[in-house]
Amino acid sequence: MTQSQTVINEAPKSFTQNKPSSFKRWTRLLLRSKTGTVGFFIVFFVFLVAIFAPILAPHDPAAINAADMLKPPFWMDGGSTANLLGTDNLGRDILSRIIYGSQVSLLVGITSVVVAGIIGVTIGLISGYFGGFIDNVLMRLVDAFLAIPTILFALVILSVFGPSVITLIVVLGATNWVNYARLVRGEVLTIKERDFVKAAHSIGVRNSKIIVRHLLPNVISSFIVISTLSVATTIILEASLSFLGLGVQPPTVSWGTILSDGRDYLATSWWLATFPGIAITVTVLGIIFLGDWLRDVLDPRSIKK
Amino acid sequence: MNNYFVRRILQIIPVLLIISFIVFSLVFIAGDPVALMLPDDASQEDVELLRESLGLNESFIVQYTTYIVNLVQGDFGESYRYGQDAMSIVLERLPATLELGIAALLIALVTSIPLGIWSATKQNSSMDLVATGAAVIGKAMPNFWLGIMLILLFSVTLSFFPVSGRGTLMHLILPSVTLATGIAAEMTRLIRSSMIETLNQDYVRTAKSKGLKDRVVVYKHAFRNSLIPVITITALQTSTIVGGTLITETVFSWPGLGQLLIQAVNTRDMAIVQASVFVIALLVILMNLVADILYRLLDPRIKYN
Numbered sequence: 168m169t170q171s172q173t174v175i176n177e178a179p180k181s182f183t184q185n186k187p188s189s190f191k192r193w194t195r196l197l198l199r200s201k202t203g204t205v206g207f208f209i210v211f212f213v214f215l216v217a218i219f220a221p222i223l224a225p226h227d228p229a230a231i232n233a234a235d236m237l238k239p240p241f242w243m244d245g246g247s248t249a250n251l252l253g254t255d256n257l258g259r260d261i262l263s264r265i266i267y268g269s270q271v272s273l274l275v276g277i278t279s280v281v282v283a284g285i286i287g288v289t290i291g292l293i294s295g296y297f298g299g300f301i302d303n304v305l306m307r308l309v310d311a312f313l314a315i316p317t318i319l320f321a322l323v324i325l326s327v328f329g330p331s332v333i334t335l336i337v338v339l340g341a342t343n344w345v346n347y348a349r350l351v352r353g354e355v356l357t358i359k360e361r362d363f364v365k366a367a368h369s370i371g372v373r374n375s376k377i378i379v380r381h382l383l384p385n386v387i388s389s390f391i392v393i394s395t396l397s398v399a400t401t402i403i404l405e406a407s408l409s410f411l412g413l414g415v416q417p418p419t420v421s422w423g424t425i426l427s428d429g430r431d432y433l434a435t436s437w438w439l440a441t442f443p444g445i446a447i448t449v450t451v452l453g454i455i456f457l458g459d460w461l462r463d464v465l466d467p468r469s470i471k472k
Numbered sequence: 473m474n475n476y477f478v479r480r481i482l483q484i485i486p487v488l489l490i491i492s493f494i495v496f497s498l499v500f501i502a503g504d505p506v507a508l509m510l511p512d513d514a515s516q517e518d519v520e521l522l523r524e525s526l527g528l529n530e531s532f533i534v535q536y537t538t539y540i541v542n543l544v545q546g547d548f549g550e551s552y553r554y555g556q557d558a559m560s561i562v563l564e565r566l567p568a569t570l571e572l573g574i575a576a577l578l579i580a581l582v583t584s585i586p587l588g589i590w591s592a593t594k595q596n597s598s599m600d601l602v603a604t605g606a607a608v609i610g611k612a613m614p615n616f617w618l619g620i621m622l623i624l625l626f627s628v629t630l631s632f633f634p635v636s637g638r639g640t641l642m643h644l645i646l647p648s649v650t651l652a653t654g655i656a657a658e659m660t661r662l663i664r665s666s667m668i669e670t671l672n673q674d675y676v677r678t679a680k681s682k683g684l685k686d687r688v689v690v691y692k693h694a695f696r697n698s699l700i701p702v703i704t705i706t707a708l709q710t711s712t713i714v715g716g717t718l719i720t721e722t723v724f725s726w727p728g729l730g731q732l733l734i735q736a737v738n739t740r741d742m743a744i745v746q747a748s749v750f751v752i753a754l755l756v757i758l759m760n761l762v763a764d765i766l767y768r769l770l771d772p773r774i775k776y777n
Contacts, residue, residue, distance in 0.1 A: 307483070311490035314753040314760075316715030319733070323495065323745060326737040327502040403614045407719055410616050411734060430620060430723075434628050441624075444617030451612040 196464050203463075206456025213450050217269040224263035225251070229418045232258030237436045253438045255428055261438065265446050268422040271415050272450065275335050276402040280394050282340025287347025288390060292378050294348065295355025305348070312345045318404060325413045335414055339401055350393060354386045388465040395458035399451045406447050422447050480764060484757055491753050492543060492746075496536055499742045548750070549743035551736075558743035562729065562751055568638055569728035572720065573713045575644055576651035577706070584656045585702070588663025592671060593690055603660060610657030615716055619650040619723040636725035647724040651716045655709050662705050666698040673697075700770055707763030711756045 197203050216223060235258040239246040246253060252261040294305040312320070320342040328334045358364060359382065367377050408414035409423025417424065422443040429439025506522050523529055527538060542549070548559040591603035626646060627635040633646050670676060671694050679689045714730075721730035729748055736744035 307486045308490060310483070310487045310757075311494065311753075313711065314487060314491060314756045315749060316711045316718070316752065316756070318715040318718055319749060319752060322718070322734070322737050323498055323749065326740065326745070327498050399612070406614050407616055410614075411719070411722060413737070426617060426620070433620065433624050437624055440617070440620050444614065444621065447614050447617065448609070448612045451614075452608065455608060455612060 197460065200460045200463065202456040203460025206453045206458075206460060209449060209453025210457050213269055213273065213453065216266055217273050220266050220270055224260075224266045225249075226260035226263040228259060228264040228267040228420050230259060234258065237432065237439075239436070240438050252442050253436070255425070255439050256432055256436075261425070261442055264420045264425050265422065265443055267420045268425060268443065268446065269450070271332065271409075271419060271421040272402045272405060272447070275332065275339065275405045275415075276398045279336045279339035279343065279401055279405075280397050282336060283343035283397070284347055284390060284394050286340065287344035288351050288383075288386070290344065291348040291351025292355055292382055292386070295352035296359055296374070296378055296382060302352075306352075309345050309348055312342065317342045318407060321404065321408060322411070322413060325408065330408075330413045330416055332415055332419065335405060335408065339404060343397065343401065346393060346397065347390065350389055351386050354389060355382055358382055358385050392458060392462040392465055395454060395461055399454040399458065402447065402451055402454070476768075477765065480761060484761070487757060488750075488753065489540075492540065492750065493536070495746055495749050496539055499746060500532060500535070502740065502742065543750075548747040551741050551743045553736075553739055553741045553744075558741075558747040559751075561744060562732065562747045565727065565729045565732045566751065568726060569714075569717050569721070569730060571638075571644070572647055572651060572717055572726060572728060575648035576655065576713060576716070577709070579648055579652035580656040580659055580709075581706070583652070584659035584663055587656075587660045589667055589690065589695060591660070592664045592667030593686075595668065604664065607657040607660040607664075610653045611661075613653065615650055615654050616719045616723050618653055619647070619720055622646050622650060623723075638726055638728075647720050647726050650723070651713065651720045654716065655712060658709070658712075659702070659705055663698065663702055666701045667694060670694045670698040700767060703763055703766050703770065707759050710759040714752050714756065 197207055232254070235250065235254050237256055238250050238254040238258075240253045241248050241251050243253075250260050250262065252265070254260055255264070290305055290309075294302045317339075321338045324338045324341070325334060328338075364377060364381055367381055372380075405414055406421065406423035406426070409421040410427045412427065414423055415421040425443040426440050429436070429441075429443070432439050506519055506526070506528065527535060530538070546559065548557070548562075550556065551558045551561055554561055587603045587607075591597075591600035594600050623635055623646065626632045633642050634640075637643055671690075673694075676689060676693050679693045680686075684693075717726075717728060718730035718734060720726065721728045722734055725731070729751070732744065733748045735741075736748070
């Protein structure tokens, strides 16, 4: 490798240069933001709950118990500490179901965002870098996807392939890539005009190498920010689809299915529908806080504000 | 400028073609609708006859071409469940969805514009904190859960509003508030940041320094100019609103397009699915077009080439 090439390969990564290198630095940045800290701890907590669900859950989430049907939470008349948040119409323990439900939310939320990210970033890089006809075709595809609400798209695909966790991940990944594609394309359009890309091009660096070595590192920070926030919306989407009966199927527990079970017992047993909703809201809130903090830290443009 | 709009309108055609192709392919993969159309005891001959008459023995290309030719003539096929033209059933349900969507959009605008302006002008005050806090929570709550909680509180417990259905204004309130919350939350956040940006512009500072009243500066100078992003955001919310109606209509048994579509997905009534996806996509695309035109009319700085 010639010297000029080395310089070009290493010069442009402003993102890596700005990146705080140590754990200490990150902690300080996090503690500086109240909402960021709250968000981090909520997300951390939900992760722990999901991982240690088998240890934490007081009961088997699928265990039907005819003797304990529709028991209220422990502080109400008729409730007991055996079922802290009460039981559902089949006598299943709500707390245990919510604990296990966190697994599906995180699994589907995170993996489908990774799938969407890979598709979207690839399309965005290609579209922005090559421009012209390819760009035109890909952007029309983006327009088509944008014109159909994600949930509608997901519904149609799930009705065709049948609901399951895997389909759910693929479907949410395949419908959510559009935002990444648009964002990455926009960034690439400006980055590719910068000198280091032009220089690399002029000394004959292959297109694929320019994309991977020069463009990709420069779009990663924006990618991290929107993918964090996108995990939040995906968790809501998963719950919505499961609520409609097209998401996770029993015996797997999802917050959406607990809620949908609870809908029929609203008049008598409010706790069925209330607690899983609180779990979703708090989790999503934590992720939004964390995402906002990440945006402030990683996006140099937002620091000014 | 006229050229721009002609091109912009022509771009709708490939987008609709892509959508029709994606949806048609999905339905094609979904397989044979014949089994659902005939009674269980139908003979093999009847099955073959029906397949032949529906053109299902043709290749994918031939079937797709026929589909497009029919579609251009406004024929979306017949719903096997209703035994009627799918498009007319969809159009019959459309007013209910529009009613809900427009009501929600109005509620969202009426709440988010004052809240957004207010919290931007009084940045970091306790009012700002309450407004931004409410916006974040509104965004984090899944709207089906909010709907259920509103039913629990206002219909089941307090008996203020009917639990479900459509008819009077009382029926409209809970579903439209449910649908509006997420949108209002998103719009408040965006109006706030757009206002803060405009309030920091030089012309606003000039207006202030020459002694104009705060009210005049905020509304005449700042708000009018921050309206432009608001319009774009509102148009982009069309997709969210339509997506939201799917869920909200199910929660409140609102007899609109969303409810029809979910039933069609569950009963695999693909003619209805295709027709509704088409109508929804067209609605979203047209709203975005209107936004583009308004954008041009409101902001003389934008030049289209």
